[in-house]
Amino acid sequence: MKVPLLDLKPQYAAIKDEIREAIDRVCDSQYFILGPEVADFERAVAEFCGTRCAVGMSSGTDALLAALMAIGVGPNDEVMTSSYSFFASAAVIVRLGARPVFVDIDPVSFNLDPEAAVSRITPRSRAIMPVHLFGRCADVAPMMEAAEAHGLVVIEDAAQALSAKDEAGRRAGALGQMGCFSFFPSKNLGGFGDGGMVTTDDEELAEMLRVLRMQGGAPKYEHKVVGGNFRLDALQAAVLRVKLKYLDGWSGGRRANADRYRALFEENGLLDQVRVPEDVPGHVYNQFVIRVPDRDRLREFMTEREIGTEIYYPIPLHLQESMSYLGYKEGDLPEAEAAARESLALPVYPELTEEQQRYVVGTIREFYG
Numbered sequence: 001m002k003v004p005l006l007d008l009k010p011q012y013a014a015i016k017d018e019i020r021e022a023i024d025r026v027c028d029s030q031y032f033i034l035g036p037e038v039a040d041f042e043r044a045v046a047e048f049c050g051t052r053c054a055v056g057m058s059s060g061t062d063a064l065l066a067a068l069m070a071i072g073v074g075p076n077d078e079v080m081t082s083s084y085s086f087f088a089s090a091a092v093i094v095r096l097g098a099r100p101v102f103v104d105i106d107p108v109s110f111n112l113d114p115e116a117a118v119s120r121i122t123p124r125s126r127a128i129m130p131v132h133l134f135g136r137c138a139d140v141a142p143m144m145e146a147a148e149a150h151g152l153v154v155i156e157d158a159a160q161a162l163s164a165k166d167e168a169g170r171r172a173g174a175l176g177q178m179g180c181f182s183f184f185p186s187k188n189l190g191g192f193g194d195g196g197m198v199t200t201d202d203e204e205l206a207e208m209l210r211v212l213r214m215q216g217g218a219p220k221y222e223h224k225v226v227g228g229n230f231r232l233d234a235l236q237a238a239v240l241r242v243k244l245k246y247l248d249g250w251s252g253g254r255r256a257n258a259d260r261y262r263a264l265f266e267e268n269g270l271l272d273q274v275r276v277p278e279d280v281p282g283h284v285y286n287q288f289v290i291r292v293p294d295r296d297r298l299r300e301f302m303t304e305r306e307i308g309t310e311i312y313y314p315i316p317l318h319l320q321e322s323m324s325y326l327g328y329k330e331g332d333l334p335e336a337e338a339a340a341r342e343s344l345a346l347p348v349y350p351e352l353t354e355e356q357q358r359y360v361v362g363t364i365r366e367f368y369g
Contacts, residue, residue: 005309040241041240045181063197079099080100098126101120135188158179193235257348275290285348318336
């Protein structure tokens with residue numbers, strides 16, 4: 001049996017007519033950059049997340065970059081973030097001449113350890129950037145409390161977590177001063193190319209973000225600040241607005257598959273070898289990531305049996321060659337390093353069948369004998 005890590009074709013087939021209609025609407029308008037499609041999508045995302053404002057961006061990376069630019073992060077500043085994340089979480093800090101301060105993770109949630117983050121605050125700190133990894137909200141409240149006491153800004157890297165909720169039922173993107181999303185096609189809300197969004201309750205920050213995405217020009221051709229080309233395409237906004245109304249249902253499908261995985265691992269007597277994600281109500285399982293011994297050989301075994309997997313992330317950020325100038329060494333962040341050695345993502349997309357899941361878990365049982 002073949003089980004891909006992700007199969008977007010069933011999702012598209014179910015809403016193909018709506019998608020085509022949205023694309024035709026943009027083509028007929030010949031308005032391809034920003035414009036009414038983007039404005040409508042921004043309003044829809046703001047309402048969905050429970051924020052006053054949402055500002056469309058060209059990618060999740062550019063959303064993070066623009067958020068840092070909006071608060072003036074630059075040389076000699078420090079931004080705390082997780083070492084166990086996609087490279088963009090650190091790269092945007094470095095691009096502005098600031099210093100990423102890598103913080104270890106909680107081994108159960110994979111998210112930034114809030115106490116560790118707060119302990120790293122210095123006079124040079126400007127922001128804390130927790131990552132809602134794999135679709136589970138980080139514990140932002142202690143970071144917000146510390147940020148308010150020290151005059152810092154909390155920017156959520158919510159690239160994998162649109163529709164996720166914290167324990168209080170608040171959506172990702174509404175927990176810090178700004179929330180940054182990615183609409184890369186593999187995300188739980190994925191476009192037909194790159195796209196991103198910044199959410200915020202601060203109208204002044206939102207206006208600065210709008211200026212920054214247009215090269216810093218306001219009005220046109222007058223540049224009091226230097227921005228970038230961070231504009232969201234109308235085609236992406238139109239497609240994403242169609243998909244947004246289905247997102248909670250798709251998230252429910254992912255949660256149901258996560259529940260089934262937990263039951264199957266228990267049924268197959270694998271919980272001594274396999275550590276599975278906790279059952280957390282607000283988790284949307286952009287990825288279903290297990291922790292296992294002998295991870296690399298298990299992955300090879302599963303690949304031979306045509307099961308798609310992925311390693312998120314094999315090298316923690318503090319040990320990346322491009323970050324060596326920061327002076328971190330192996331052993332500095334042990335939980336992030338252990339997660340990098342042990343974690344393996346399994347297929348969890350909403351259209352995954354019970355038969356496919358049983359095959360995945362049965363293959364893992366076969367490997368461990």
